[in-house]
Amino acid sequence: xxxxxxxxxxxxxxxxxxxxxxxxxxxxxxxxxxxxxxxxxxxxxxxxxxxxxxxxxxxxxxxxxxxxxxxxxxxxxxxxxxxxxxxxxxxxxxxxxxxxxxxxxxxxxxxxxxxxxxxxxxxxxxxxxxxxxxxxxxxxxxxxxxxxxxxxxxxxxxxxxxxxxxxxxxxxxxxxxxxxxxxxxxxxxxxxxxxxxxx
Amino acid sequence: xxxxxxxxxxxxxxxxxxxxxxxxxxxxxxxxxxxxxxxxxxxxxxxxxxxxxxxxxxxxxxxxxxxxxxxxxxxxxxxxxxxxxxxxxxxxxxxxxxxxxxxxxxxxxxxxxxxxxxxxxxxxxxxxxxxxxxxxxxxxxxxxxxxxxxxxxxxxxxxxxxxxxxxxxxxxxxxxxxxxxxxxxxxxxxxxxxxxxxxxxxxxxxxxxxxxxxxxxxxxxxxxxxxxxxxxxxxxxxxxxxxxxxxxxxxxxxxxxxxxxxxxxxxxxxxxxxxxxxxxxxxxxxxxxxxxxxxxxxxxxxxxxxxxxxxxxxxxxxxxxxxxxxxxxxxxxxxxxxxxxxxxxxxxxxxxxxxxxxxxxxxxxxxxxxxxxxxxxxxxxxxxxxxxxxxxxxxxxxxxxxxxxxxxxxxxxxxxxxxxxxxxxxxxxxxxxxxxxxxxxxxxxxxxxxxxxxxxxxxxxxxxxxxxxxxxxxxxxxxxxxxxxxxxxxxxxxxxxxxxxxxxxxx
Numbered sequence: 194x195x196x197x198x199x200x201x202x203x204x205x206x207x208x209x210x211x212x213x214x215x216x217x218x219x220x221x222x223x224x225x226x227x228x229x230x231x232x233x234x235x236x237x238x239x240x241x242x243x244x245x246x247x248x249x250x251x252x253x254x255x256x257x258x259x260x261x262x263x264x265x266x267x268x269x270x271x272x273x274x275x276x277x278x279x280x281x282x283x284x285x286x287x288x289x290x291x292x293x294x295x296x297x298x299x300x301x302x303x304x305x306x307x308x309x310x311x312x313x314x315x316x317x318x319x320x321x322x323x324x325x326x327x328x329x330x331x332x333x334x335x336x337x338x339x340x341x342x343x344x345x346x347x348x349x350x351x352x353x354x355x356x357x358x359x360x361x362x363x364x365x366x367x368x369x370x371x372x373x374x375x376x377x378x379x380x381x382x383x384x385x386x387x388x389x390x391x392x
Numbered sequence: 393x394x395x396x397x398x399x400x401x402x403x404x405x406x407x408x409x410x411x412x413x414x415x416x417x418x419x420x421x422x423x424x425x426x427x428x429x430x431x432x433x434x435x436x437x438x439x440x441x442x443x444x445x446x447x448x449x450x451x452x453x454x455x456x457x458x459x460x461x462x463x464x465x466x467x468x469x470x471x472x473x474x475x476x477x478x479x480x481x482x483x484x485x486x487x488x489x490x491x492x493x494x495x496x497x498x499x500x501x502x503x504x505x506x507x508x509x510x511x512x513x514x515x516x517x518x519x520x521x522x523x524x525x526x527x528x529x530x531x532x533x534x535x536x537x538x539x540x541x542x543x544x545x546x547x548x549x550x551x552x553x554x555x556x557x558x559x560x561x562x563x564x565x566x567x568x569x570x571x572x573x574x575x576x577x578x579x580x581x582x583x584x585x586x587x588x589x590x591x592x593x594x595x596x597x598x599x600x601x602x603x604x605x606x607x608x609x610x611x612x613x614x615x616x617x618x619x620x621x622x623x624x625x626x627x628x629x630x631x632x633x634x635x636x637x638x639x640x641x642x643x644x645x646x647x648x649x650x651x652x653x654x655x656x657x658x659x660x661x662x663x664x665x666x667x668x669x670x671x672x673x674x675x676x677x678x679x680x681x682x683x684x685x686x687x688x689x690x691x692x693x694x695x696x697x698x699x700x701x702x703x704x705x706x707x708x709x710x711x712x713x714x715x716x717x718x719x720x721x722x723x724x725x726x727x728x729x730x731x732x733x734x735x736x737x738x739x740x741x742x743x744x745x746x747x748x749x750x751x752x753x754x755x756x757x758x759x760x761x762x763x764x765x766x767x768x769x770x771x772x773x774x775x776x777x778x779x780x781x782x783x784x785x786x787x788x789x790x791x792x793x794x795x796x797x798x799x800x801x802x803x804x805x806x807x808x809x810x811x812x813x814x815x816x817x818x819x820x821x822x823x824x825x826x827x828x829x830x831x832x833x834x835x836x837x838x839x840x841x842x843x844x845x846x847x848x849x850x851x852x853x854x855x856x857x858x859x860x861x862x863x864x865x866x867x868x869x870x871x872x873x874x875x876x877x878x879x880x881x882x883x884x885x886x887x888x889x890x891x892x893x894x895x896x897x898x899x
Contacts, residue, residue, distance in 0.1 A: 246437075246438075246440075247437040247438070247440075247441075247507075250437050250482070250505070250507075251437060251507045251508065251518075254482075254505055254507060254520040254536075255507075255520065255536070257522070257531075257534065258520055258521075258522060258534035258535060258536055259534075260534075261522060261531040261532075261533065261534035262533075262534050262535060267530055267531075268530075268531045268534075270483075270484065270485060270486055270489070270524065270529060270531065271482065271483045272480075272483035272484045272485030272486070272488065272489075273485045273486050273529075275480075275483045275485070276485045276487075280589060280591065292673070292674065295671060296671065296672070296673045299670050299671045299672075300590065300670075316510075318512075318514075322514060322540070322542035323514060323516070323540060323542060362542070362543075364514065364516065364540035364542040364543055365508055365510075365516045365518055365538050365539075365540045366508065366518075367507045367508045367516075367518030367520075367536070367538040368518070368538045368540070368543075371536060371538070
C-alpha cells in the first residue's frame with residue numbers, strides 16, 4: 194500500500210514538474226559569450242512559417258518594442274535593417290550566413306543580432322472568447338564573429354495565462370506575443386545572457 | 393523631460409506660490425509645445441504590405457495634441473514622404489530620420505503600426521508605437537496597446553465597448569497613458585553610423601577583372617578636408633577617390649590572379665587619432681569554369697538513348713557551385729535548333745522533353761543532340777552535349793497474298809529498324825469467325841487459309857509491338873482483293889518506268 198502511495202505521489206510530482214517546465218521559454222546556449230558587453234542590438238526580419246498574414250511583422254514589432262523598453266541599448270531601426278537587406282540583395286525569408294551577419298552588424302553599427310521565426314500563429318474563436326496560439330524561435334548572434342550565441346523556442350496559448358473564470362485570459366495574438374517576448378527577455382536576463390538594464 | 397519654456401516676469405513670488413508653481417510643473421504640466429513631434433501615418437498590417445490607417449493616425453494626433461505635444465502638420469509629413477519616396481511608413485531609415493530633422497525641424501518621430509484589427513466578434517485591435525529621436529535616429533521609447541472585447545467583462549455588460557470604434561478610442565487612450573511624459577534630452581554630437589552605404593561589386597569575379605568598392609557617408613560624415621578613405625584588400629591598400637557627382641568615394645583594383653575569397657575593409661582616416669576601419673565584406677575570385685556532365689534517360693536501343701515518349705535530361709555539376717545562367721538546346725541532325733530554353737539561377741535538377749519542337753509540332757524521327765551550357769557567377773562558361781534518337785513511328789508489317797488453288801497464302805514480313813517484341817495475326821471470315829491465328833516474335837511468317845471463291849471475304853487483323861513500345865495495329869478488310877506478289881512487282885516496275893521516262897504531275 195505504501196509503495197502505491199509513493200508511486201502515486203511521484204506521478205503527481207512528475208506531472209507538476211513537466212507542467213511547469215512548459216511555461217518557461219526553452220533557452221539553449223551555443224557559443225561562449227563575447228568578451229565585451231554588448232551595447233547595441235538589431236532585429237533582423239522574422240521568417241513567417243505560420244501562414245498567418247503579416248505574422249512576421251507583428252512579432253518583429255513586438256520584439257523591437259520590448260527590447261527598446263527593457264534595454265538601455267541602442268536598437269537598430271527597422272528601416273536601416275531593410276535598407277541593408279535591399280543593398281545586399283538578401284531575401285527576408287532566409288537567414289543570412291555568418292559572413293553576411295558580420296557585414297550587417299558592422300554596417301548597422303551593432304554588436305548583437307536577433308534572427309527569428311514565427312512557427313505558429315493562430316487565433317481560434319471559441320464560445321468563451323478567442324484562444325490565440327503562438328510559437329516562436331529566436332536566435333541571437335554575435336555581430337563581430339557572426340556566431341550563434343543562444344537560441345530560444347517558446348510556445349504559448351492564450352488560455353495558459355488564465356487565472357480564474359475569464360480573468361487573465363489573453364484574447365489576441367498581439368497581447369500573447371507581447372507577454373511571450375517579455376518572458377523570453379526575462380529568461381535571458383535571468384540566465385545572464387542579456388546584460389541590459391531597463392531604459 | 394521636455395524643456396519647458398517658463399517665462400519669468402521679474403517679480404518676486406511668495407514661497408507658497410513658488411511651491412504651487414513647482415507642483416504644477418512637476419505633476420500637472422504637459423510637455424511643452426517647443427518640441428516638434430512628427431506622427432508618421434500608421435501602418436496597418438491587417439491591410440497587407442502597403443496598408444495605412446489614416447483614421448487611427450488622426451485619432452492619435454488629436455490625442456497627442458490634447459496631451460500637449462506639438463504635432464507637426466500632416467501635410468508637411470506627407471509632402472516630405474512624397475519628396476523622399478518613402479513607401480513603407482513602418483520602416484523609416486536613419487537617413488530619412490535625420491532629413492526630417494534638417495528639413496522640417498522635427499525633434500522626435502512617432503512611428504506606429506496597427507498590428508491587428510478584428511471586426512468580427514469579439515472585436516480586437518493591437519497597436520505598436522515607437523518614438524525615435526531625430527538627432528541621432530535612436531529609439532528612445534517603444535510600447536503598445538491592445539484590446540479585445542472579450543478582455544472587458546463588466547457587470548451586466550455596462551460600459552463595455554460595443555464596437556470597434558469604441559475599442560479604438562480605448563486603445564488610443566491606453567497608448568496615451570503609457571506614453572512618456574518626458575522624453576530624453578537631445579545630445580549634442582551625432583552618433584550615427586560611420587558609413588551609410590558600402591557597395592562591393594561584383595560579388596564573384598574572374599582573375600584580373602576590376603573590383604569596385606563605393607562608400608557613401610551620411611551627411612554628417614560627408615567629405616571633410618583632410619579625410620582619407622582607403623580600401624584594404626589582401627594586405628594591399630587601395631586609395632579611394634571622391635566622386636563629386638555621385639557624392640561617394642570609390643576604390644577600384646584588379647582582382648588577384650589566384651582563386652579564393654578575399655576580405656575587404658574600409659579605412660577612414662580623419663587625422664592620426666581618428667582612424668577607423670570597418671569590415672566591408674568579401675569577394676570571390678573564380679577563374680575555373682564549372683565542370684558539367686549530362687545524363688540522358690529514355691529507352692535504349694543498341695546502346696543508344698531513344699526518345700519514344702519522353703526524354704529525361706539531367707545535367708550535373710561535378711563540383712556543385714552557384715550558377716548565374718543556363719541554356720539548353722535540342723538540335724536536329726543538320727544542327728538546327730528545334731527547341732531551346734534558358735534561365736537564371738541554378739540549373740533545374742532535371743529537364744524532360746516530350747519530343748515537341750518550338751512550334752509545338754512533334755519532331756520527326758531521326759538523330760538529335762541535346763546541348764547544355766552554363767555560366768557561373770564570374771562568367772566562366774562550360775557546355776556539354778549528348779546524342780539521342782527519336783523513334784516514334786509505328787512499325788508497319790508487309791502483308792502479301794498469293795492464291796494457290798483453293799487456298800490463300802499470306803506472307804507477313806517486316807523490314808523496320810527497331811526489332812519487334814511480338815506480333816499476332818488473325819484471319820477472320822466474313823461472319824467474324826477466326827479461320828486461323830498465329831503469333832510470334834520474329835518475322836517473316838507464312839499462313840495458309842482455305843477459301844471457296846472470289847466472292848469469299850477474309851479479313852486480316854495484325855497486332856504487335858516493337859521493342860520500344862510502338863504499337864502495330866493493321867487491319868486488311870479483304871485479303872482476297874489484295875494484289876498478289878506478281879501484280880505488285882509489275883506495278884512497281886511500271887511506276888519506275890513512268891518516273892524515268894514520263895511526266896509526273898503534282899496534284
